[in-house]
Amino acid sequence: MSRIHVRTTINGDAVEYLCEAGQSLLDVLRDDLGLTGTKEGCGTGDCGACSVLLDGRLVCSCLVLAAEADQRSVETVEGLADGDRLHPLQQKFLDHAALQCGICTPGFLVAARALLEKNPTPSETDVRYWLAGNLCRCTGYDKIVAAVMDAAAQMRKG
Amino acid sequence: MALDDRKRAFKVVGTRVPRPDGIDKVTGRALYGADMSAPGMLHGAILRSPHAHARIRAIDTSRAEALPGVKAVVTSADFCRAKHSFNQDALDHCMAREKALYDGHAVAAVAATSKSAARAALELIAVEYEVLPHVTEIEDALKPDAPVVQEDRRARNAPEGTHPNVTHVVSFGHGDLEAGFARADRVIERSFRTAATHQGYIEPHACLASVTPDGRGELWCCTQGHYYVRELCADFLGMDTSQLRVTASEIGGGFGGKTTVTIEPVALALSRKAGRPVKLVMSRDEVFRASGPTVSSWSDIKIGMTRDGRITAAQAMLRYQGGAFPCGTVELGAMSAFAAYDLEAVRADGINVMTNRPRQAAYRAPGAPMAIYAVESTVDELCQELGLDPLEVRLKNAARKGTKSAYGPTFDDIGLVATLEAAKAHPHYAAPLCPNQGRGLSCGFWFNFGGNTCVTLNLDADGTVGVTEGNPDIGGSRASISMMAAEELGIPYDKVRTIVADTASLGFNDVTDGSRVTFAVGLATIEAARDMIRKMCARVAKIWDIDEEAVIWEDGCARPAGPNAGDFEPMSIAEIAAIANKTGGPIAGHHEVNADGAGVSFGVHLVDVEVDPETGHTKILRYTVFQDAGKAVHPDYVEGQMQGGAVQGIGWALNEEYIYGEDGRLQNPGFLDYRIPVASDLPKIDTVILEIPNPGHPYGVRGVGETSIVPPLAALSNAVARAIGARLHELPMSPPRILQALKG
Ligand code: FES
Ligand code: FES
Numbered sequence: 001m002s003r004i005h006v007r008t009t010i011n012g013d014a015v016e017y018l019c020e021a022g023q024s025l026l027d028v029l030r031d032d033l034g035l036t037g038t039k040e041g042c043g044t045g046d047c048g049a050c051s052v053l054l055d056g057r058l059v060c061s062c063l064v065l066a067a068e069a070d071q072r073s074v075e076t077v078e079g080l081a082d083g084d085r086l087h088p089l090q091q092k093f094l095d096h097a098a099l100q101c102g103i104c105t106p107g108f109l110v111a112a113r114a115l116l117e118k119n120p121t122p123s124e125t126d127v128r129y130w131l132a133g134n135l136c137r138c139t140g141y142d143k144i145v146a147a148v149m150d151a152a153a154q155m156r157k158g
Numbered sequence: 159m160a161l162d163d164r165k166r167a168f169k170v171v172g173t174r175v176p177r178p179d180g181i182d183k184v185t186g187r188a189l190y191g192a193d194m195s196a197p198g199m200l201h202g203a204i205l206r207s208p209h210a211h212a213r214i215r216a217i218d219t220s221r222a223e224a225l226p227g228v229k230a231v232v233t234s235a236d237f238c239r240a241k242h243s244f245n246q247d248a249l250d251h252c253m254a255r256e257k258a259l260y261d262g263h264a265v266a267a268v269a270a271t272s273k274s275a276a277r278a279a280l281e282l283i284a285v286e287y288e289v290l291p292h293v294t295e296i297e298d299a300l301k302p303d304a305p306v307v308q309e310d311r312r313a314r315n316a317p318e319g320t321h322p323n324v325t326h327v328v329s330f331g332h333g334d335l336e337a338g339f340a341r342a343d344r345v346i347e348r349s350f351r352t353a354a355t356h357q358g359y360i361e362p363h364a365c366l367a368s369v370t371p372d373g374r375g376e377l378w379c380c381t382q383g384h385y386y387v388r389e390l391c392a393d394f395l396g397m398d399t400s401q402l403r404v405t406a407s408e409i410g411g412g413f414g415g416k417t418t419v420t421i422e423p424v425a426l427a428l429s430r431k432a433g434r435p436v437k438l439v440m441s442r443d444e445v446f447r448a449s450g451p452t453v454s455s456w457s458d459i460k461i462g463m464t465r466d467g468r469i470t471a472a473q474a475m476l477r478y479q480g481g482a483f484p485c486g487t488v489e490l491g492a493m494s495a496f497a498a499y500d501l502e503a504v505r506a507d508g509i510n511v512m513t514n515r516p517r518q519a520a521y522r523a524p525g526a527p528m529a530i531y532a533v534e535s536t537v538d539e540l541c542q543e544l545g546l547d548p549l550e551v552r553l554k555n556a557a558r559k560g561t562k563s564a565y566g567p568t569f570d571d572i573g574l575v576a577t578l579e580a581a582k583a584h585p586h587y588a589a590p591l592c593p594n595q596g597r598g599l600s601c602g603f604w605f606n607f608g609g610n611t612c613v614t615l616n617l618d619a620d621g622t623v624g625v626t627e628g629n630p631d632i633g634g635s636r637a638s639i640s641m642m643a644a645e646e647l648g649i650p651y652d653k654v655r656t657i658v659a660d661t662a663s664l665g666f667n668d669v670t671d672g673s674r675v676t677f678a679v680g681l682a683t684i685e686a687a688r689d690m691i692r693k694m695c696a697r698v699a700k701i702w703d704i705d706e707e708a709v710i711w712e713d714g715c716a717r718p719a720g721p722n723a724g725d726f727e728p729m730s731i732a733e734i735a736a737i738a739n740k741t742g743g744p745i746a747g748h749h750e751v752n753a754d755g756a757g758v759s760f761g762v763h764l765v766d767v768e769v770d771p772e773t774g775h776t777k778i779l780r781y782t783v784f785q786d787a788g789k790a791v792h793p794d795y796v797e798g799q800m801q802g803g804a805v806q807g808i809g810w811a812l813n814e815e816y817i818y819g820e821d822g823r824l825q826n827p828g829f830l831d832y833r834i835p836v837a838s839d840l841p842k843i844d845t846v847i848l849e850i851p852n853p854g855h856p857y858g859v860r861g862v863g864e865t866s867i868v869p870p871l872a873a874l875s876n877a878v879a880r881a882i883g884a885r886l887h888e889l890p891m892s893p894p895r896i897l898q899a900l901k902g
Contacts, residue, residue: 037186097794102183103410140801
């Protein structure tokens with residue numbers, strides 16, 4: 001099977017890979033590039049664990065073909081922190097105990113980042129609806145919502 | 159092990175410290191089941207039966223084996239017979255033998271150089287099935303002409319003429335039921351049904367197996383109990399237990415569903431045959447069709463009550479189906495059904511029935527939610543009929559210290575009354591309600607468990623401490639364990655690091671289940687710390703040349719006491735550690751125990767709902783969880799357990815169900831059609847932690863992980879009944895069912 005050559009940018013770094021025509025971006029990130037921070041909970045676009053930003057837009061990487069990332073930019077949970085400085089969302093997730101098992105956390109962080117970039121002053125209802133595409137089975141969402149609200153407040157202060 | 163001192167002032171326990179695995183989990187560094195790879199690794203895939211019930215006449219794997227890239231194909235012929243029938247059931251669930259027993263039952267597996275090659279190979283395996291009649295519902299499985307799911311599995315104690323699908327018959331209770339019902343002013347009998355649900359952990363089962371030709375194996379997997387996985391897999395592969403090392407990955411949720419094996423033996427068999435490491439990861443469709451789920455239930459409840467709200471007698475008949483294998487969960491249902499009540503006359507009977515569904519796995523307080531849903535709904539209906547306050551009635555009949563429980567034991571200090579009082583005093587109970595709104599309440603209970611536990615503490619040369627324990631951490635237990643070690647040693651929390659050992663590095667530990675870890679591993683950690691303190695005091699006594707008894711441990715230092723008090727400067731843990739090599743070598747503390755005294759846990763949930771009469775949709779307005787934690791070691795994670803369990807219960811009550819078609823196939827094996835609650839479905843879940851110390855733990859800790867899933871089912875049902883003026887006796891209360899009830 002001939003493979004497709006893709007040139008892309010991942011978390012700010014230029015990356016090249018070869019992929020099969022039917023391979024998802026999620027599979028390439030995880031299996032070929034070793035970026036296992038992005039998780040697979042369903043593979044069908046229903047859980048949000050695989051959330052990444054594609055040219056700044058929130059997508060389920062399980063529903064994106066790896067070949068579609070050509071000449072575009074991908075951001076994953078691994079790109080959230082700035083070196084050893086955590087992103088405010090990451091810090092607030094820790095402060096609010098917004099994770100139990102943590103498998104959903106990368107997806108929530110990426111989705112919440114997309115929200116706060118669009119809307120720096122979300123209401124609690126905005127947060128709950130924006131994150132409705134991300135499933136968490138452990139927390140009941142309470143502490144996640146609190147963490148996102150708190151991170152938004154901190155980011156507004158700058 | 160007894161409670162130390164009721165009035166003890168804690169320094170570390172009860173604070174909200176950062177968890178040690180936190181940064182790895184928010185940066186994507188934490189490694190879960192599917193995140194590990196190995197050089198030369200192959201990808202596995204499993205072929206599953208499309209039939210609910212079929213005899214496997216032949217399997218031809220030759221075309222799959224011939225496909226380029228395919229390195230191994232296995233079937234049930236590649237496993238040994240298990241040593242016990244219970245283990246054999248676990249193996250048969252992983253790989254069908256003579257019959258495929260449910261839609262999604264594994265029949266063969268392949269390992270290939272790529273995922274796509276493995277998937278292509280599955281299509282080349284030819285299975286010759288003889289399709290048999292199937293049965294998926296309890297009522298149908300009990301009919302005289304129902305297909306027999308597995309021969310020779312009928313309960314030994316079943317009365318003559320019982321259907322061969324009945325695998326368990328249990329009974330608990332005491333007192334004279336007839337006399338009790340005669341004393342009641344009102345007796346009602348109701349039947350209830352609950353659907354099977356799935357644990358719904360977001361991480362599918364995943365593992366990486368490597369077996370070498372000398373018979374040694376390594377297994378990396380997401381599991382709640384890697385020692386149990388080792389025991390089962392070694393048995394199925396004919397390996398010595400010691401030659402298989404199992405490492406638990408970070409685990410992406412389990413809730414009971416990862417307490418047994420699903421794909422791990424298959425990955426090991428593939429690796430052995432291929433001579434290379436094999437990674438096997440389930441798809442979500444496979445998770446729904448072939449792991450978990452809970453039992454479904456059909457129960458009859460009869461309760462008698464006096465006009466002033468005293469329960470005079472209570473009786474339950476529970477019928478559970480736990481899939482295609484014998485399943486003992488109904489016993490836990492029958493034991494827990496009436497646990498919240500102090501009853502003179504009570505009886506709970508139960509049976510388990512086999513059906514052509516996947517083998518049930520534990521789900522948070524397994525067996526209790528469905529039984530307590532039925533009981534708490536019936537009590538609520540009696541309260542409505544007799545015009546009584548449901549909270550007062552619970553208080554009047556509440557189990558307390560000295561109550562002989564319906565399942566036998568007499569309760570010690572328990573927190574039910576305190577929990578009910580807290581609910582009564584909470585503003586939620588008095589909040590005003592509008593039309594189409596209703597308030598529901600339910601008690602919940604779980605036994606909790608202790609079990610086999612082994613912990614080692616190592617003192618490092620700089621005076622910091624490593625804790626080695628053997629229970630996968632699902633929701634922050636490494637933090638709690640470090641906290642208890644720090645508390646006992648009198649050192650700061652950040653001077654302790656807790657890790658979860660692999661099976662070769664520490665003695666046996668039971669599975670992370672039964673809400674046992676904070677209780678039992680905590681208890682063993684405290685004892686191991688005391689062991690280490692004794693050793694440190696002995697070293698210091700030698701240095702000071704005084705009796706060992708004359709050295710005490712206080713605030714992280716050894717101090718001279720008694721007649722020697724004040725004679726020497728206290729020695730800190732760091733000073734003791736620095737010269738350990740001169741006083742006898744390394745210092746470690748160790749404890750092993752089969753822990754008893756877990757201490758039961760009660761909870762009460764209050765919920766307000768609004769039902770839309772047009773659509774039948776139920777909106778949750780307010781939700782408050784009250785629960786006895788004994789002692790909350792890390793309150794954030796106690797609240798998290800209370801909230802998470804409540805929301806799983808909400809899903810069970812309102813949305814979630816396994817739906818089987820006429821063809822016996824699961825109709826909704828995906829998160830789109832099996833809808834678990836999302837953030838926008840819910841309001842804030844409020845929590846109130848009660849602390850009634852458990853007499854069986856030095857700090858008073860009780861397990862908190864399971865009780866919280868029990869009350870939501872009846873609390874929601876009672877709230878809906880009061881909101882719409884009609885009662886549903888079946889879960890989930892989906893909009894069509896509510897509309898039906900509204901029509902009357
Ligand atoms: S894995 Fe992509 S949405 Fe679930
Ligand atoms: S923390 Fe476990 S799924 Fe969200």
